[in-house]
Amino acid sequence: MSFLRSNRTSAALLLAAAVLGLAIANSPLADAAHSIQQSHIGWPGIGLDLSVGHWISDGILAIFFFIVAIELKHEFTEGDLNSVGKAIRPAIAALGGILVPIAIYLAFTWGSGYEGGWPIPTATDIAFALGVLAVVGRGLPTTVRAFLLALAVLDDLAGILFIAVFFTTGAQIGLILLGALLAVLFGFLSWRYARLRRDAVRPSQTRHRGLEWVLIIGMVAVGLATWYVVYQSGIHATIAxxxxxxxxxxxxxxxxxxxxxxxxxxxxxxLFAFSAALVTIPSLGETPLEAPFWGIIVALPVGKLIGIVGATLLADRILRSRQAPVLRFGDMIAAGALGGIGFTVSLLMNDLAFADNRAIADQGVLAVIIGSAISIVVSVFVVRLRARHYRALRLSEKDAA
Incomplete structure (x- = not known):
């Protein structure tokens, strides 16, 4: 079962699913695939009537974000980002990777009437970025993955916040607060479970095994309730x-x-990669490429790279008196190139931003795909070079010893 937990296995399956999704979406099977993706499953009586695509993106994807949050919390408390000096760097890098693409997009679209698409190039697709890193980054220090993980999660949270604030209407504060209370209750139940597990090593406490199962069932029930409440609140459900x-x-x-x-x-x-990649590449014909296309296609690969590297260098300069830099300059470039893989979240925000203009939305789809593809190619090249460098460095140190 260990190979199922491998990042390389996950990346291979994810990339294969994405390629398959794009291939099917641009084949004679496209209509059948979109029909399945758009078919509805749910319980309308309790407000759950989602399409298959939304069950994937809003439902089961929350499981992935749950795992990511656990790993990120570990990095912040026990891992490579367990100090303020280390943890603040990916936050500053994420901010730079958001602000610079926004500035580039607005520079292309100012006065065009399409300025509202500025959130599109701000996203980093965490699954694809970590997938590329897993496939070609063998030998990189763990700090690079920890930095990218923190950067990408903060980036995705910012994207979800943009969706909630700028593309969501009727968000219900009461349900948001209820979701937060349920998350606190979930945390309390998990703490109580940990206490029981610790006490169970004592012979006198083995009678509490039954209570452990009660707590497990309670955590599952509270977790599902949290997802349901967050979904009903109008916020993207994966934040649960x-x-x-x-x-x-x-x-x-x-x-x-x-x-x-x-x-x-x-x-x-x-499943998520396949569903997200089930995008028909638009046939633009004689339609001129508008400002959003150029803004997105430049802001993703170029804006992300400049923003992340520039902000990380700035953070190192500000914090240099306290602590040595976490990443070398080459590693910063690798993280910046990986950050330009916007794909899924960018496609979602593109559809939301240009929901009333199908022609511009189609151009946005093409720009996101091309911009992300450029970032993938650049990141594979840079990450391979950095991985080779570190493997050679370790070999020389071993020979010297």
Whole structure:
């Protein structure tokens, strides 16, 4: 089962699913695939009447974000980002990777009437970025992956916030607060479970085994309730997974991640990649390419790279008196190139931003695909070079010893 937990296995399945989705969406099978994706499954009586595509993007994808939140919490508390000096860098890098693409997009679209698409190039597709890193980044220090993970998650959270604030109407504060309370309750139950597990090593406490199962069932029920409340509140439902992952006690969280990770790698991520990539590449014909196309296609690969590298250098300069830089300059370029893979979240925000203009939305789809593809090619080249550098460095150190 260990190979199912491998990042390389996950990346291979994810990339294969994405290629298959694009191929089917641009083949004679496209109509049948879109028909299945748009068919509805649910319980209208309780407000759950989602399409298959939305069950994937809003439902099971929350499991992946739950795992990511657990890993990120570990990095912030026990791992490579366990100090303020280390943790603040990816936050500043994420901010730079958001502001610079916005500025580039607005520079292309100012006065065109399409300025509202500025959130599109701000997203980093965490699944694809980590997938590329896993496939070609063998030998890189763990700090690079931890930095990229933190950067990408903060980036995705910013994207979800943009969706909630700028593309969502009728968000219900009461339900948002209720979701937060349920996440706190989930955290309390996990803490209580951890206490029981600790006490169970004592012979006198073995009678509490039954209570452990009650707590497990309670956590599952509260977790599902949290997702439902967050979904009904108008906020993107995957944020429930993030909240639950951060709220969960450390020890049961590690166990939950170990058990769920194979399911996420083999089913959740490939399904999500396939559904998100089920995009028909638009036939533009004689239609001129408008400002949003150029803004997106430049802002994703170029804006992300400049923003992330520039902000990381700035953070190192500000914090240099306290701590040495976390990443070398070459590693910053690798992280910046990977950050330009916007794909899924960018496609979602493109559809929301240009929902009333199908022609511009089609151009946006093409720009996101091309911009992300450019970032993938650049990141594969840079990450390979950095991985080769570190492998050679370790070999020379071993020979010197």
């Amino acid at each position: 997974g993030v909240a639950l992952g951060f709220a969960m006690h450390r020890k049961p969280a590690h166990r939950a991640r170990y058990l769920i990770e194979p399911f996420s790698n083999v089913i959740v991520l490939p």
